[in-house]
Each structure stands twice: as C-alpha cells, then as structure tokens.
Amino acid sequence: MHPVAISNTGNIEQDIMNAINEIGGLDTVISKGDVVLCKPNVQGSFSPGSGIITDAKVVHVVVKMVKKLGATPIIGESSVYGRVTEDCLHVSGMYEVAKKESVRIVDFDQDEVVKVPIPNGTVLKEVRTVKTVIESDVIIDIPVMKTHVATGVTLALKNMKGVLPRREKAKIHFAGLEEGITDLNATFTPDIVIVDGIVGLEGLGPSRGTPVDMGLIVAGFEPLTVDSVCTKIMGMDPNEIKHIKHAYSKGLGEIDIDNMELYGKPIETVEKTFKEPWLQLKEFKGIELLNGNACSGCLTELLRNLEYAKIDGRIDDLKNSTFYIGPDIQFDEKCEKNIFVGNCCKKFAEFGIFIEGCPPPGYVIREKLDEAGTK
Numbered sequence: 352m353h354p355v356a357i358s359n360t361g362n363i364e365q366d367i368m369n370a371i372n373e374i375g376g377l378d379t380v381i382s383k384g385d386v387v388l389c390k391p392n393v394q395g396s397f398s399p400g401s402g403i404i405t406d407a408k409v410v411h412v413v414v415k416m417v418k419k420l421g422a423t424p425i426i427g428e429s430s431v432y433g434r435v436t437e438d439c440l441h442v443s444g445m446y447e448v449a450k451k452e453s454v455r456i457v458d459f460d461q462d463e464v465v466k467v468p469i470p471n472g473t474v475l476k477e478v479r480t481v482k483t484v485i486e487s488d489v490i491i492d493i494p495v496m497k498t499h500v501a502t503g504v505t506l507a508l509k510n511m512k513g514v515l516p517r518r519e520k521a522k523i524h525f526a527g528l529e530e531g532i533t534d535l536n537a538t539f540t541p542d543i544v545i546v547d548g549i550v551g552l553e554g555l556g557p558s559r560g561t562p563v564d565m566g567l568i569v570a571g572f573e574p575l576t577v578d579s580v581c582t583k584i585m586g587m588d589p590n591e592i593k594h595i596k597h598a599y600s601k602g603l604g605e606i607d608i609d610n611m612e613l614y615g616k617p618i619e620t621v622e623k624t625f626k627e628p629w630l631q632l633k634e635f636k637g638i639e640l641l642n643g644n645a646c647s648g649c650l651t652e653l654l655r656n657l658e659y660a661k662i663d664g665r666i667d668d669l670k671n672s673t674f675y676i677g678p679d680i681q682f683d684e685k686c687e688k689n690i691f692v693g694n695c696c697k698k699f700a701e702f703g704i705f706i707e708g709c710p711p712p713g714y715v716i717r718e719k720l721d722e723a724g725t726k
C-alpha cells in the first residue's frame with residue numbers, strides 16, 4: 352500500500368484533484384458532516400508564492416473540495432514562537448480565503464488550550480494543543496516543500512508542530528526534536544497530506560532560502576511516506592533526514608520508495624536538487640555554529656543577521672567566533688570568542704557574549720554582533 356501521487360499539469364486546482372483522486376479520493380477520509388481542519392504552514396509573515404508558506408491558492412482549492420463533500424472546513428495555524436499568528440495569517444492570504452468561502456479561520460494562539468496526555472510517547476508525555484484541533488474529525492496537513500536549517504527538510508511531519516500554540520512548540524526542542532516530531536504525529540495523526548510544491552524553498556530554510564519553481568502537488572495518506580517522496584524529489588535521501596528516519600523506526604509509514612504505490616508523474620521526471628541548508632552555512636567562513644536543537648525562530652533570526660553582516664562587510668570582524676544556540680549545546684571552554692544565542696544558553700552567559708530573548712529580536716542580535724565585532 353502506502354499510496355502517493357504527484358501531479359504537475361501547471362493548473363493548481365487540476366493538480367490537487369489529480370493527486371487526491373489518484374490515491375483514492377478525499378471521500379476515503381472525509382464523510383458528510385465532518386469538521387475538517389486544514390492545517391497549512393504559515394510559519395511567519397510572508398506572502399503567498401514566496402515558497403516560505405503554503406500558498407493560499409492551494410488551501411482555497413482544498414477548502415472548496417471539503418465543502419463539496421458536505422463537511423465543514425476550518426483553517427488553523429500557530430506560527431513560529433515570537434510571531435503574531437493573526438498577522439501572519441492575514442499576510443498569507445488565508446483570511447481572504449476564509450472570507451470568500453465563509454469558513455472559520457482559527458489563530459491557535461488565541462484558542463482554548465487543552466492538555467493531551469501521550470502515554471506511549473518516546474519523549475513527550477503530555478502536550479498542550481487547542482480545542483479546534485481536538486474537536487476536528489479529520490486533519491488535512493498542507494505543508495510547503497522546503498529545506499530547514501535544523502532538520503534538513505520541513506514537510507508534512509514537521510508541519511504538525513503548528514498544532515501546538517505559542518511557546519509549547521519549544522517543548523519539542525527541549526525534549527528531543529526527532530522523537531518529539533514522531534510523538535506529535537502519532538498523537539495528532541493527519542488523515543491526508545497535500546504538499547504545496549508549486550514554489551518550494553532551498554538553502555537557508557525555513558525562511559531565509561531561495562524560492563524554487565517546482566509546479567507540483569504531492570498527496571498521500573501518511574505524512575512520513577509523503578515526506579520520503581518529497582525528500583527524494585528535492586534530491587536528498589530520506590534516510591539521511593533524522594526525523595523522517597525516526598518516524599520510520601516507529602512504524603508511521605514507509606521510507607523506501609520501492610515499497611510504495613506511486614501514481615502520476617514519476618519522481619525522476621520532476622526531481623530538482625535543492626541547495627541544502629548546511630552547505631550555505633559554510634559560507635560564513637571562520638564562524639562556527641554549534642546547534643543544540645534550536646528552534647527555527649532563534650536559528651533563522653541569527654542567520655538573517657549574519658547574512659546582513661556579510662552584505663555590510665562586517666562579517667570578517669566576527670572571525671573565530673563560536674555561536675552556541677539551542678537547549679542541548681555543549682560548551683567548549685577552549686573556544687576563543689563565544690557568543691550564546693537565546694535564553695536556552697543563559698547559563699553560559701559569563702563565558703562570552705549573551706544574546707537575550709526567546710527568540711532574541713533582530714535588533715538585539717544586531718547590537719550584540721556589533722559588540723562582538725569590536726572585541
């Protein structure tokens with residue numbers, strides 16, 4: 352089994368319908384009267400077509416299809432910690448879709464919080480999600496095809512982090528990212544996945560990369576199986592992506608393409624090698640980044656400001672610096688110039704420059720980078 356379909360006709364609506372119909376149709380998971388949560392990736396305040404967020408056009412088609420089945424779609428999301436989800440949803444065009452189709456849109460950061468026990472979780476024993484997630488009969492996971500500086504790729508499995516409101520997302524980073532993503536997907540298991548591969552993102556994802564025109568929709572029932580196919584399409588090996596491999600070890604789907612039922616366009620006719628995030632990190636010569644499972648909020652804000660320093664010609668002042676970021680960092684006292692990013696690293700503040708915040712705002716990072724550059 353493990354069906355996955357790829358469509359690239361150049362018409363978004365047609366591609367979504369093709370991909371869904373090839374795997375058996377939306378009515379295999381949705382019945383009349385169901386409440387259906389449509390969960391896009393709206394991680395920050397970005398426009399449709401940027402490759403950073405799910406395109407509102409994709410969500411619009413899905414919402415219309417759900418309505419046609421006599422079910423009630425709801426669009427819901429919690430953006431990365433530190434962003435105002437409501438603003439992000441507005442900029443993304445999701446509010447416009449909700450208005451046009453007269454459907455509810457829920458900012459999970461404003462929703463009623465509900466505690467959910469995870470008795471069999473590997474690292475998570477309980478999480479806080481929201482009422483809308485709990486009360487949905489069906490979850491449609493609608494990620495966008497992107498690279499990610501912490502996890503290699505971010506697709507359907509990782510998109511489920513958005514069912515955790517506000518700071519609850521950081522819990523996964525403290526508990527263990529790979530295991531946490533698996534626990535989350537085993538608890539809030541999407542019923543169907545529709546990947547927006549119209550415009551993807553390569554390089555410093557999830558938000559500082561370069562858009563890649565792909566013109567694809569990929570659909571399947573298992574997030575892990577769909578992610579494995581998408582990772583292949585992006586020119587990477589799913590066995591090299593830790594959270595995909597971990598989800599596979601827990602039996603959440605299939606990782607081996609040979610064991611899947613593939614429909615529509617063959618992978619080799621649509622694949623395009625995405626520039627990996629780690630390669631771009633190496634462009635900051637003379638700077639070491641020790642990442643201990645940092646959230647993307649912290650990582651991308653730091654990388655954004657390092658990039659600005661590079662553009663402004665200030666990057667050489669930071670040579671021989673070691674940046675520490677994330678809850679699991681190992682401090683090496685032998686390093687020459689230590690810069691600790693985010694409140695997770697506060698305990699080491701006395702050993703170098705500490706950049707406060709969770710995540711630290713851009714202006715605080717810039718001030719501290721300037722300070723580090725003069726030392």
Ligand code: SF4
Nearest residue numbers: 646649693694695709
């Ligand atoms: S300081 Fe950064 S890495 Fe630590 S929890 Fe906050 S956002 Fe995440």
